[in-house]
Amino acid sequence: MRPIKTQEQAHIIVFGNEKGGSGKSTAAMHTAIALLRLGYKVGSLDLDARQGTFTRYLKKRFDFITSTRDHLPSPTHLSIPRSTADSVTAQEEEERTFLSLALQELGRRHHFIVIDTPGTDSHLSRLAHGYADTLITPMNDSFIDLDVLVDIDPDTLKIKGPSVYAQMVQDLRRKRQLCNAGDLDWIVMRNRLASLNARNKQVVGDILQDISGTIGFRLAPGFGERVIFREMFLKGLTLLDIKEGQDKPLTLSQLTARQEVRNLVVELAPEKLKGRVRPVS
Numbered sequence: 001m002r003p004i005k006t007q008e009q010a011h012i013i014v015f016g017n018e019k020g021g022s023g024k025s026t027a028a029m030h031t032a033i034a035l036l037r038l039g040y041k042v043g044s045l046d047l048d049a050r051q052g053t054f055t056r057y058l059k060k061r062f063d064f065i066t067s068t069r070d071h072l073p074s075p076t077h078l079s080i081p082r083s084t085a086d087s088v089t090a091q092e093e094e095e096r097t098f099l100s101l102a103l104q105e106l107g108r109r110h111h112f113i114v115i116d117t118p119g120t121d122s123h124l125s126r127l128a129h130g131y132a133d134t135l136i137t138p139m140n141d142s143f144i145d146l147d148v149l150v151d152i153d154p155d156t157l158k159i160k161g162p163s164v165y166a167q168m169v170q171d172l173r174r175k176r177q178l179c180n181a182g183d184l185d186w187i188v189m190r191n192r193l194a195s196l197n198a199r200n201k202q203v204v205g206d207i208l209q210d211i212s213g214t215i216g217f218r219l220a221p222g223f224g225e226r227v228i229f230r231e232m233f234l235k236g237l238t239l240l241d242i243k244e245g246q247d248k249p250l251t252l253s254q255l256t257a258r259q260e261v262r263n264l265v266v267e268l269a270p271e272k273l274k275g276r277v278r279p280v281s
Ligand SMILES: Nc1ncnc2c1ncn2[C@@H]1O[C@H](COP(=O)(O)OP(=O)(O)OP(=O)(O)O)[C@@H](O)[C@H]1O
Pocket: 019, 020, 021, 022, 023, 024, 025, 026, 027, 048, 051, 053, 117, 118, 119, 120, 191, 192, 193, 223, 224, 225, 226, 227, 229, 230, 231, 233
């Protein structure tokens, strides 16, 4: 782990949650494009190369750019597959080297590096968590997703303790502090929130508020359950790419979703981390 960063080094944002399908790739793509549109230089890294959602999302974007000649900002993207070396030791060594090289390469020329990780525990994912300056954990409003953060008594809803994933993050945070590498900013964002004020939504929200201090994360405004987040993937576009007056007027749902993405980026406070830059239209 390295000592505290200089302003010139890229700020690393990792999207992580050992629960699959919580919205990591969707949120990573939207965050990368939102930062680009604010004028920052952004590198991106896909550590879930097997599924490759982030990489395929960007591939569709490049195809869209080629066919429309529309000038859409895009990150410098790299993807690291899991090592297939002969032994576990060799695999871990190879993954450590590749990740370190990729971060050095992207770190030199970018303000931010956005990393997407798989929805399962892996050596590569753990390494990336160790590099995170900001960790964003998207989670859906269910007790299964909550279980990734805390162990809850099913009868009393009392917290029995942090989950294995939360313990790993707490451990990495301690290591950072010991190495004088600065604190890790851990943000939990709720994703696919129901529009109705369902009881489950309320209960999960209350529990998250209660445990945030003990577990060591802060809560950011999340994304609602909106079809538009699923539809945008096909063209490699995000809600930050659609403009008013283009095609048809934006729907209320699109406008709200776009604001949700902006609200998440406000929580990251990019101007505090990297200063203000000229926005890209
Ligand atoms: N806010 C949202 N509203 C509606 N659908 C969403 C939203 N966020 C994500 N989705 C959809 O949920 C599914 C899972 O999202 P995504 O692939 O981003 O999750 P993930 O955490 O990266 O999954 P994995 O762990 O498998 O990598 C996708 O079909 C995506 O389009």
